[in-house]
Amino acid sequence: MDRPRRTHGWKVYWKMLLLAASVLSSCFLLTRAQETTGISIRVVPELLKEGESVTLTPEGLNLKIITNCKWYRGAVEERNIIIFIRVFRFYVRHQEDGPAHPGRETGKRDCSLNITDLKPNDSGTYSFKIEDPGVTNTGATNITVSEILSNPVLQLTESLAAENTIVSLHCNTSDRLDVSILWFKDGNPVPPKTGLSDRNRTLMLTGITKEDEGNYTCQAVNPVSNAISNPSRITMAYSSDGSSSSSSGSAGALAGTVIGSLAVILVLVGTLTYVFFRVCRRNDKTSTQVVSTPQIYENVLPTGQVHPENSFSAANTYETLQPRIPSVYEEIKR
Incomplete structure (x- = not known):
């Protein structure tokens, strides 16, 4: 009687064990399924324009457990x-x-994100993450918000250029990466020989000829708008005889250089000549001036003075004229 009861108890035990294993297996599989990463995010609309709205929705979520x-x-x-x-x-x-909430984002019941009044600075990466026990679902997407372009500006409205010179035009517009620049001459694309730089924002015409004359414009284009600039007129410069001003200009520049050099030489020669004659005149004056030292006698007073003694006899004439040289005095005295 005891053996059948024991057999029945073992059967119940094994059934409960299998049920528990089944439940644990199901939970493990469910958890592994929710640990996937890199879920996709749908962006609506795909082309984003400044001032409009966008909704970012994660796909493939089990909303019953999130x-x-x-x-x-x-x-x-x-x-x-x-x-x-x-x-x-x-x-x-x-x-x-x-x-990082700027005040224009709201969430929805499907964990989607809605952004209103889009601005170009809203462009970038947006990441998503589920935060539930045992669930680590994540995803990310990039969006680009294109601005409504205003008309570009060409600063040189008119340019007078000589033949074989260089003319540069710059298209002043948005510097965002999604903006492309196109150039036109008289409404047609510019010839391929022209040089473009700075992401096509600068047009350089080298060695221009008569064929390069005309009206130039640039056009800014992005995925949602486009705008065209004011025209810039390039005209060739010619002299009165019809030749290019470049040759006449170079000849005039050469003539001006020669005349200027001659003028400098003449000024230098004149200055040196003037200095030379001034020095010569000064030397002549110095050589003609002779300084004579008058002979001074002891008994002869300077002009205008009277000798205190009024004796002028011949006997003492030799005494009157007494030079300061003793030998002369002795000779006269004899």
């Missing part, structure tokens, strides 16, 4: 959180704004 999700501006980091969404039975129960 209760928490987050959106990030850039990488999945706390400082990049835009919004934190709590979902309960297909409606948004709570939305919390993050540090």
Whole structure:
């Protein structure tokens, strides 16, 4: 009687063990299925224009079990959180704004993100993450918001150029990467010989000829708009005899250089000649001036003075004229 009861107990035990294993296996498979990364995000509309709206929706989610999700501006980091969404039975129960929330984003019950009044600076990477126990679903997408382009500006409205010279035109417009520049001459694409630089924003015409005369314009184009600039007129410069001003200009420049050099030489020669004659005249004056030293006698007073003694006899004449040289004095005295 005891053996059948024991057999029945073992059967019940094995059934319960198999049921538990089945449940654990199902839970493991469900958890592995929710750990997938790189989920796709649908962007609607695909072409984003400044001032419009966009919705970013993660695809392939099991919305029955999702209760928490987050959106990030850039990488999945706390400082990049835009919004934190709590979902309960297909409606948004709570939305919390993050540090990167500029005030134009809202979450929906399917964990999608809606951005209104788009601006070009909204372009970039947006990341998504589910935050539920045992679930680590993430995804990311890039969006580009194109601006409504204004008319570019060509600063030189008219240019007078000589033959074989260089003329440059710059198209002043948006510097965003999604903007392309096209150039036209009299409404037709510019010839292939022209040089383009700075992402086609600068047009350089080298060695221009009569064929390069005309009206030039640039056109800015992006995925949602386009705009054309004001025209810039290039005209060849000619002299009165019909020849190019480049040759006459070079001849005139050469003549001016020669005349200027001659004028400098003449000024230098005149200056040196003037200095030479001034020096010669000064030397002549110095050589003709002879300084004579008058002989001074002891008994002869300077002009205008009277000798205190009024004796002028012949006997003392020799005494009157007494030179300061003793030998002369002795000779006269004899």
